[in-house]
Amino acid sequence: MISKHYYITSLLLTFPLFSIAQGNIVDTLQNKALEEVVVTYASKNKSLNEKQPLASVDDYLAQQESVTLVRRGAYAWEPMINNMAIERTRQTIDGMQIFHACTDKMDPITSYVEVNNLEGMDITSGSQGSMFGATLGGSIDLRTRKLSFTEEKTWKGQVQTGVESINKQKIIGGNFDYTTKKFYVSGSIMYRDADNYKAGRGKEIQYSQFRKLNASGFIGYAINPTNRIEAAVIYDKATDVGYPALPMDVGLAEAIITSVKHVYTPKNSWIDNWETKLYYNTITHRMDDTNRPDVAMRMDMPGWSDTYGAYSTLSATLKDKHHISINANTYYNKSLAEMTMISNTPGATGMFAYTWPNVKTNYGGLTIKDHWQIDDKNSLMLSGTLGINFNHVSEKGVNQLSIFLNDDTFKQNKTRTVGNLAMNYERFVDTWLYGIGVGYGNRAPSVSEGYGYYLFNSGDKYDYIGNPNLKNESSYEGNFFIKYATPAFSSKLSGSIFYLDNYIIGVIDPVYNAMTYGGLGLKKYENIDYAIQGSLDWNFTYNIDSNWKVTGGLTYSYGEDSNKNTLPFISPLAYRTAIDYKYYAFKTQLSLKGNAVKNNAAEAYGEVKTPAYAILDWNAHYDFAIKTHTLNVGIGIENIFDTYYSTYSDWNKIPNPGRNFFVNLSYKL
Amino acid sequence: MKKLIYFALTIITLGLTTSCTSDDNAMDKGPTTNPDTSEVTTKVLEQKTGNYTVTIYSNVKEFYAPSTTPIIVEFKDDNDPSNKDFKEVAMNIMMHMPNHSHSAPMVQLTPVANSTNKFYGEIMFIMAGTNLDNNYWEIELKAKNKDTQINTKLKTLARGGKFYDRENIVSIQGSDRRTLETFNVNGVKHFAALHHTDKFIVGKNDITVSLYKKGDDMGMTFPEVDNLIVTIDPRMPDMGNHGVLEGIITLEYNANTKQHEGKLPLSMTGYWFLNLVIKDQAGEIIAGQPVKEDANGNQTINGDKFLDLLF
Numbered sequence: 003m004i005s006k007h008y009y010i011t012s013l014l015l016t017f018p019l020f021s022i023a024q025g026n027i028v029d030t031l032q033n034k035a036l037e038e039v040v041v042t043y044a045s046k047n048k049s050l051n052e053k054q055p056l057a058s059v060d061d062y063l064a065q066q067e068s069v070t071l072v073r074r075g076a077y078a079w080e081p082m083i084n085n086m087a088i089e090r091t092r093q094t095i096d097g098m099q100i101f102h103a104c105t106d107k108m109d110p111i112t113s114y115v116e117v118n119n120l121e122g123m124d125i126t127s128g129s130q131g132s133m134f135g136a137t138l139g140g141s142i143d144l145r146t147r148k149l150s151f152t153e154e155k156t157w158k159g160q161v162q163t164g165v166e167s168i169n170k171q172k173i174i175g176g177n178f179d180y181t182t183k184k185f186y187v188s189g190s191i192m193y194r195d196a197d198n199y200k201a202g203r204g205k206e207i208q209y210s211q212f213r214k215l216n217a218s219g220f221i222g223y224a225i226n227p228t229n230r231i232e233a234a235v236i237y238d239k240a241t242d243v244g245y246p247a248l249p250m251d252v253g254l255a256e257a258i259i260t261s262v263k264h265v266y267t268p269k270n271s272w273i274d275n276w277e278t279k280l281y282y283n284t285i286t287h288r289m290d291d292t293n294r295p296d297v298a299m300r301m302d303m304p305g306w307s308d309t310y311g312a313y314s315t316l317s318a319t320l321k322d323k324h325h326i327s328i329n330a331n332t333y334y335n336k337s338l339a340e341m342t343m344i345s346n347t348p349g350a351t352g353m354f355a356y357t358w359p360n361v362k363t364n365y366g367g368l369t370i371k372d373h374w375q376i377d378d379k380n381s382l383m384l385s386g387t388l389g390i391n392f393n394h395v396s397e398k399g400v401n402q403l404s405i406f407l408n409d410d411t412f413k414q415n416k417t418r419t420v421g422n423l424a425m426n427y428e429r430f431v432d433t434w435l436y437g438i439g440v441g442y443g444n445r446a447p448s449v450s451e452g453y454g455y456y457l458f459n460s461g462d463k464y465d466y467i468g469n470p471n472l473k474n475e476s477s478y479e480g481n482f483f484i485k486y487a488t489p490a491f492s493s494k495l496s497g498s499i500f501y502l503d504n505y506i507i508g509v510i511d512p513v514y515n516a517m518t519y520g521g522l523g524l525k526k527y528e529n530i531d532y533a534i535q536g537s538l539d540w541n542f543t544y545n546i547d548s549n550w551k552v553t554g555g556l557t558y559s560y561g562e563d564s565n566k567n568t569l570p571f572i573s574p575l576a577y578r579t580a581i582d583y584k585y586y587a588f589k590t591q592l593s594l595k596g597n598a599v600k601n602n603a604a605e606a607y608g609e610v611k612t613p614a615y616a617i618l619d620w621n622a623h624y625d626f627a628i629k630t631h632t633l634n635v636g637i638g639i640e641n642i643f644d645t646y647y648s649t650y651s652d653w654n655k656i657p658n659p660g661r662n663f664f665v666n667l668s669y670k671l
Numbered sequence: 672m673k674k675l676i677y678f679a680l681t682i683i684t685l686g687l688t689t690s691c692t693s694d695d696n697a698m699d700k701g702p703t704t705n706p707d708t709s710e711v712t713t714k715v716l717e718q719k720t721g722n723y724t725v726t727i728y729s730n731v732k733e734f735y736a737p738s739t740t741p742i743i744v745e746f747k748d749d750n751d752p753s754n755k756d757f758k759e760v761a762m763n764i765m766m767h768m769p770n771h772s773h774s775a776p777m778v779q780l781t782p783v784a785n786s787t788n789k790f791y792g793e794i795m796f797i798m799a800g801t802n803l804d805n806n807y808w809e810i811e812l813k814a815k816n817k818d819t820q821i822n823t824k825l826k827t828l829a830r831g832g833k834f835y836d837r838e839n840i841v842s843i844q845g846s847d848r849r850t851l852e853t854f855n856v857n858g859v860k861h862f863a864a865l866h867h868t869d870k871f872i873v874g875k876n877d878i879t880v881s882l883y884k885k886g887d888d889m890g891m892t893f894p895e896v897d898n899l900i901v902t903i904d905p906r907m908p909d910m911g912n913h914g915v916l917e918g919i920i921t922l923e924y925n926a927n928t929k930q931h932e933g934k935l936p937l938s939m940t941g942y943w944f945l946n947l948v949i950k951d952q953a954g955e956i957i958a959g960q961p962v963k964e965d966a967n968g969n970q971t972i973n974g975d976k977f978l979d980l981l982f
Contacts, residue, residue, distance in 0.1 A: 299910065343941070345909045349844035351981055353910060353941030355873055401874025405915060405936040456938070515970075517913050517938065 055623075055636055056164040056173050056666040058194075059112050059120065059144075067539060067557070068127050068140065070573055074653040075245040076169060076199050077212040078113035078255070082651075084127060084498065084537055085559050085572050086139030089448040089506070090475075094134050095144045095236075097279065097315070098261060099333040099365075103287035103307035104252075105357045105450060105457050108245060112144065114238040114257040114285070116192045116216035118162065118177050121147045128479045128498055129441025132387040132422035133329055133369050134313065138443040138477040138500065146234070149188055151224055152181040159671035162192070168640075168662035169199035169210065178671075189219040198244070201657035202646030209244030209251055209293065228268045235260045247653035248460050249297065253290030259283040278314040298519030299346060305339030305358065325373040331389075332366040337449045341456065359399025361453045364392040367420075379430050383439075387422040391446040395453050395470065402455055403468065406514065406526060412470045418446045420474065426481075433488050441479035447472045451506050451527045458518045459508070461570075461653060462608025464525040465517050466508050473529050476503045492543050499536035504529040505563060507607075531564035535572070554579035567606035571651055574600035574612070590622035600650045610655070615647035617658075623666075636666035709870050709982065711741045711791070716810075720823040722749050725812060727825065730867070731847075734808070734829040736796035739850035741867035744780060746788045746814055746821070755788040756816065763811040764794050773890030775808075776862055776883040795851050795864050795883070795893075799831040835908075835944065837973045843909060843942055849979045852947055854958035860885040861896065861958075863947060863978070866930065871982040873939055878903075879930040880922055880978075882949075895929040900954075903978070904946040904962055905935060912944075912962070912971040919948070919961070937982075945978040 060079040063069050071079035072087070083091045093111050094100070100111040124143040126133075131141030157180050164173040175192030194214045200206050220234035236259040243252040261281035266273070289303040311333030318326045339358035345351065367389025374382045393416045395403075400414055426439030447469075450457055454468035483496035508525030516523050541555025556577040561569035580593035596616030603609040621638030644661040652658065709730060716727040728743040744762070748754035762780045766773055775797050780790035800807040807826050814821045834849050836842040852863040866879045880901050886892035901922040906912050915936040922931035937943055948959040959976030 341939075343910060343939075345843075345941075347840050347843050347909055350909055351843075351941055353907065353939045355939035398873065401872045402938065404874055405938055515914055517910070519911050 055634065055668055056117060056162055056175075059115055059117060062117065063112060063123070063142075066123070066125055067541070067555075068537070069125060069142070070571070070651055072107075072571060072651045072653060073649075073656070073658075074108065074247040075212075075243070075656070076196060076207075076210045076659070077214070077240065077243050077245075078109055080107050080110045081112055081142060082571060083125065083131075083140035083142060084500070085535060085561055085569075086500075087571070089451060090138040090445065090477075090502075092131055092135050092137040092141035094141070095259065096146055096234075096261065097134050097143060097313055097331075098259065098281045098283065099134065099309055099311050099335065100257070100259060100283050100285070101307045101309055101335050101337060101449070103285040103305040103337070103339070104255070104289070105303070105305055105339045105454065106248065106250075106289070106460075108243075108248070108252055108289070109255045109285070109287050112142070113240070113255065114216075114259065115144055115146070115236065116175070116190070116214075116218070116238070118160075118175050118192050119146050119190045119216065119218040119236065121145045128439075128481060128500070129422045129424035129443045129477070130383065130385055130426065130439070132385060132424070132443070133315075133327070133371070134331055135365060135367055136387055136389055136391075136420035136422050136443060136445050138445055138475070138479075138502065146218070146220075146236070147177075147179075147188060147190075149179055149181055149186040149220075149222065151183055151186060151222075151230075153183060156181045160668055161671070162666070162668045164636075164664060164666040166196070166662055166664045168659045169196040171196035173666075184224040186222045187219070188221075189217070191215075191217045199659045202641065202644045202660035204644075204660065205646065205657065207246045207656065209246045212240060212243040214238070214240040214243075229264065229266055231262065231264050233260075233262045244293075247656040249294065250289045250291045250301070250303065251293060252288065253292075254286065254288040256287075257283060257285045272320060273316065273318050275317040276315070278312070280312045282308075282310050284308045300344040302342040302344070303339065303357065305337070307335065307337050309333055309335045323375050325375070327369075327371040329369040329371075330367075331369065333364075335363045337361045337363075355402060355455055356396075356398060357455050357457055358449055359402060359453060359455060360396035361399065361449045362394040363449070364390075364394075366390050369422075381428045381430075383424070383426040383428070385422065385424045387420075389420045391418045391420050392416070393418075393446070393452060393470075399453055399455075403453065403470065406467045406511070406524075407469070407471065416452075416470060418474055420444050420446050424479075433486055435485040435487065436483060438482045439480070441481070442477065443479065444474050444476040446474060447506055447527065454527075456517050458521060459525075459608075462508075462525075463520065463522045464508060464510070464608075465521050465523070467511075467514075467524060467526045469527045472506055472527060473504045475506045475529065477501065478503070490545050493541065495538075495540045497536065497538040500534065502533045502535065505531070505533035507533075507563070507569075533561065533563040533569055535559075535561040535569065537573075549584055551582040551584075552580070553582070563606075565606070568602045568604040568609075570604040570607040570609055572602075572604070574598045574602075574614075574650055587625040588622070589624075591620070593619050595619070597649055603650075609650070612648060612650040612655070615645060615649065617645060617647070618642045632670040634666075634668040634670070636664075636668075638664050640664070709868065711743045711867070715742075716825050716827055718823060718825050719749070720821060721819070723747065723816070723821055724749055725821075725823055725825070727810070734794075734796055734827060735832040735847050736799045736829040737849075737851040737853060737862075738796050738829075738832060738847070739864040739866065740794050740796060742792055742794060743783060744790045744792070744812060746816065748816065754816065755786075757788050757790075757814045757821075759813065759815040760790050761813045762790075762792055762794075763813075765809045765811065766798065766800055767805070767807055767809060768800075769805045771889070774892065776864060776881070776893035778866070778881075793864075793867060795862060796829040797851065797853070797862060798829075800827075800829050801831070803828060835942075835977075835979060837908070837944070837975070837977070840908060846979075848981060849977060852976050852978055854949060854976060856884070856899075856957055861899075861949075862893070863901065863949065863976075865945075865978040865980075868980075871937060871940075871980060873937055875934045875936050877932070878922075878935045879928070879932050881930050897924055897926070897929065898952055899957060900924075900950040900952070901931045901933075902948045902950065903933070903935065904948070905937065906944045906946055906962060906973060907939075907941060908944050908971075908973065909942055911969065912973065914962075914970075919946075940982050942981045943979060944973055945980070946974050947976040947978055948974065949976070 127140040159178040161176040177190035179188045218236040222232040238257045240255040263279035266276040285307045313331040315329045343353040369387040371385040424441035428437035457466040478501040481498035485494040509528040511526045514524040537559045539557045544552045559573040561572035575598035578595045599614040600612040623636035626633040640662040648655040726745045746757045776795040778793035780792040783789040832847040850865045862883045882896035883893040904919040922933035949957045960974035963972040
């Protein structure tokens with residue numbers, strides 16, 4: 003243990019040297035241009051991109067720095083922060099915990115919202131992202147649209163439609179806002195219908211279709227000038243969703259997300275804002291293989307996830323210097339999923355097991371953050387989270403998992419303490435801004451890691467078995483950034499490194515043989531000694547004049563376990579650059595994105611090498627004024643050269659869409 | 672200060688409202704599993720003797736052979752339903768054929784928990800009896816109620832069982848459970864009986880197997896065998912013949928019960944083929960074969976000795 007800590011310390015100490023070395027590499031690629039990134043902490047108010055107004059939430063996420071996505075088809079990509087997936091990150095919608103209901107991660111919670119009910123997303127890297135619960139890699143909080151009361155009665159509306167050529171996607175939607183002095187109401191609806199997409203060079207990707215309906219609404223009432231209440235609901239239903247990278251599709255993914263909140267915003271008080279919310283959400287997910295002609299065995303694999311929760315967040319300013327946020331947060335989740343294998347033998351009995359054997363999670367935690375503006379030049383961000391995570395698994399779960407545990411020590415109940423600590427120091431000198439931070443995170447295993455049962459991973463072809471006796475995984479994090487900013491030019495270098503102690507990952511257990519047809523064997527989740535992950539990001543923005551702008555940057559990622567195996571889903575060197583032109587209401591952008599070859603594939607975890615690729619996109623839009631209304635026309639071409647390519651994060655290397663023409667129309671009423 | 676109190680109260684309220692609910696094992700959203708035939712509740716035979724009625728329940732509608740068949744024998748006083756105290760209960764089993772009669776292995780009757788008129792036992796029907804005149808089984812029951820001695824014999828048939836054929840997967844459909852396997856050791860007929868289990872679970876199951884051999888008295892006794900080793904490899908032939916453990920479980924002989932005991936892991940519900948291999952003390956295979964690989968390298972070729980279960 004001592005040597006381990008020594009190792010961490012020496013890593014943190016050598017990190018600045020490491021980053022300087024990397025900086026040299028960066029210099030050689032300075033012609034690349036790109037967007038602003040905030041990696042070290044809370045990238046506040048990151049609003050949705052306007053380049054393609056009706057792009058999917060996944061497309062927006064893909065443009066966010068430190069976010070990468072695992073793609074299993076055209077729909078419902080799985081977001082990762084700092085190359086870490088949902089187990090190691092915190093993903094919420096308006097602070098609400100929502101847990102996916104699919105054991106195969108086919109429904110990340112980001113798939114249950116739509117662009118026209120989102121206002122933006124807060125992406126926070128590392129331990130600073132613990133506002134709504136413990137995290138290692140960071141957090142994504144999707145912010146839905148907000149309204150405020152208006153003196154005059156105001157009505158706003160918008161209808162939207164769009165088409166995309168690559169999968170004949172039809173998009174239609176609309177939203178409205180009505181506000182008065184004491185009352186507001188808002189609603190939105192959007193429907194998407196897409197056929198199979200074509201990869202580069204016209205190759206049709208079977209089972210990549212989807213249909214999605216999303217509707218949302220919220221209503222607010224001002225009790226008095228300082229108190230208001232709001233009720234909100236989101237309904238999302240996706241049907242006939244193909245997952246070309248997986249052996250099964252999805253017949254239904256349905257979510258109902260509801261909440262009621264009270265907001266207190268006093269004037270002339272040390273309290274800035276105090277928000278208390280009660281929420282409930284329920285997700286039903288049904289996998290479906292009936293459209294696949296060649297399956298070894300038909301399966302029914304439904305899953306359900308129900309979550310009740312509440313939080314109360316108090317924001318205050320003390321002595322004009324301390325911006326304090328206190329969050330008390332609790333939730334209860336029930337995850338249940340099952341697998342029925344329908345025998346190919348006529349009249350024979352099906353086979354059945356619980357893949358998530360009714361696992362209940364209770365969490366209660368407290369987070370305190372203080373952004374301390376020491377003086378004009380120096381500030382310190384401190385945050386701490388302490389939480390209790392309680393799991394209860396059904397007796398059936400205990401019985402079935404006991405087959406794979408060589409002892410009978412594990413009980414139905416398990417209580418764990420989790421938490422985070424983070425400290426970031428920032429200094430502002432003339433045109434330079436720089437900062438350094440450290441963090442600690444400690445998490446409980448996820449439902450799959452702790453209690454999953456025969457979860458087939460079609461990537462490495464192993465069946466995964468949960469392990470309730472896992473120790474908590476913890477992270478020791480170091481990060482830094484240096485930013486130079488003038489109105490014309492800004493550039494930033496940032497990096498973070500994570501030492502993940504007791505890293506949780508599936509380890510082959512040769513005693514057991516595979517259950518699934520074509521499976522290679524069985525992996526049980528275990529704590530391995532440690533893993534190290536890190537990333538280094540550089541970007542710049544150059545405003546050539548009031549019309550032209552060049553942005554660019556690149557990201558290097560690293561991840562290795564204690565046996566020197568590369569970790570899965572670690573990005574190769576990635577770069578992005580774009581040229582923007584703007585003339586009154588006309589805007590256009592030409593952008594290039596690409597990855598270097600990925601030679602260090604995580605072979606121990608079933609990955610294979612991925613060749614380099616570069617993709618060129620173009621878009622333009624213009625606001626036409628029609629009397630008092632506006633029609634926004636957005637057009638674009640993605641993958642202009644119709645390149646056939648897969649990235650390191652394309653599950654089972656399914657190719658990406660080829661050349662895609664899109665037209666988006668938004669008419670503001 | 673008031674605000675702080677309100678804040679604290681809010682947190683406490685939140686904690687209470689979201690505390691764990693109590694629907695512990697309510698797997699309410701899932702479908703039920705397969706029909707369960709493990710309960711010994713089906714009435715098979717009933718006979719009046721004096722003022723008493725004797726009823727035999729089993730887990731099947733009609734007996735079949737070969738099988739290890741669980742039975743519950745219930746004694747009732749026709750005149751006084753409250754008279755339930757039956758003692759010195761014993762069973763004997765005999766098969767009558769045109770030229771001779773013989774017995775079969777069995778588990779003697781013992782009282783069912785919390786009952787004085789219901790008794791559990793097992794009969795190993797080692798061959799079919801299909802004619803109530805000259806080829807049938809006879810269950811002889813003895814009991815004592817107060818001062819009355821009850822002696823009765825119930826005739827019954829046992830049809831020939833229809834079992835899974837390891838070379839024809841379709842034969843799983845509608846098959847009878849194979850709970851009694853036979854094999855020969857030096858020309859002496861032996862039996863491996865899988866004792867009844869109330870309910871199998873997905874998980875580790877306690878199972879017991881008894882080995883019997885035909886005694887030297889023309890089949891009137893079947894002594895337990897203690898010098899052979901029972902190994903079981905559980906497989907799902909309906910699913911690529913996958914198993915649970917790569918290895919094979921070896922049962923341990925319990926000298927007190929004279930049964931071979933072990934923990935059988937079943938990783939899901941469905942049809943399980945228990946590939947049976949009997950070895951001697953030196954580890955030499957006496958009966959059955961281990962699961963073998965097919966031409967594709969998959970372990971799909973099961974041995975010829977087996978027990979099976981469905982749940």
